[in-house]
Amino acid sequence: MRLAPTEAAVQEAAAAASGTKPAAAPPAAPAAAAGVVDGMADLFSSADLDAALAAAGPAGATVLLSSVTWCRPCRAMAAPIKKLAAAYGPGTPSGVGFFRVYGNASEGAKALFRDRLGTRATPTWFIFVGAGPEPVHTHTGANKARLEHAIREAVAGARGEGALPGACLYPPEPKPTGGW
Numbered sequence: 472m473r474l475a476p477t478e479a480a481v482q483e484a485a486a487a488a489s490g491t492k493p494a495a496a497p498p499a500a501p502a503a504a505a506g507v508v509d510g511m512a513d514l515f516s517s518a519d520l521d522a523a524l525a526a527a528g529p530a531g532a533t534v535l536l537s538s539v540t541w542c543r544p545c546r547a548m549a550a551p552i553k554k555l556a557a558a559y560g561p562g563t564p565s566g567v568g569f570f571r572v573y574g575n576a577s578e579g580a581k582a583l584f585r586d587r588l589g590t591r592a593t594p595t596w597f598i599f600v601g602a603g604p605e606p607v608h609t610h611t612g613a614n615k616a617r618l619e620h621a622i623r624e625a626v627a628g629a630r631g632e633g634a635l636p637g638a639c640l641y642p643p644e645p646k647p648t649g650g651w
Contacts, residue, residue: 510556511569516579532625535597536571537590544613545594551615564634616641
């Protein structure tokens, strides 16, 4: 699967080839530019991430999946992400933005994936609150209950308990008690 580069990435590549610096343009909303697939919008550079965080506002939460196109556990999370985006995403009281970056999509995505986020395993989940560049939560793995718990904590901290749906979609598994 090949992902199309953003307009900013195309301008950046043209400027690099000609040796000139491109004119600064206002950041476009990544969700509108990239489209939403499986409840998530694709990001292709650090500038895209910055625009997504700025669009979230001071009390907004943003979930970012750092992945590669061939990651099977990441693909296994597609259906749970759709459900989580429907319950917590834009248009809900939670208003969480859901994004992903494929580290093998482009040079800009590779820099975001490797250099800025420091991704070492996939899937890696980052949750940001507000426009701050540092995530408030990070974890790896395809555990939908753990991801939902982290989303609920971030939303409750940023917007209060009233912004959360009443029940979890994916309640944590009860821990076994006793011996063997």
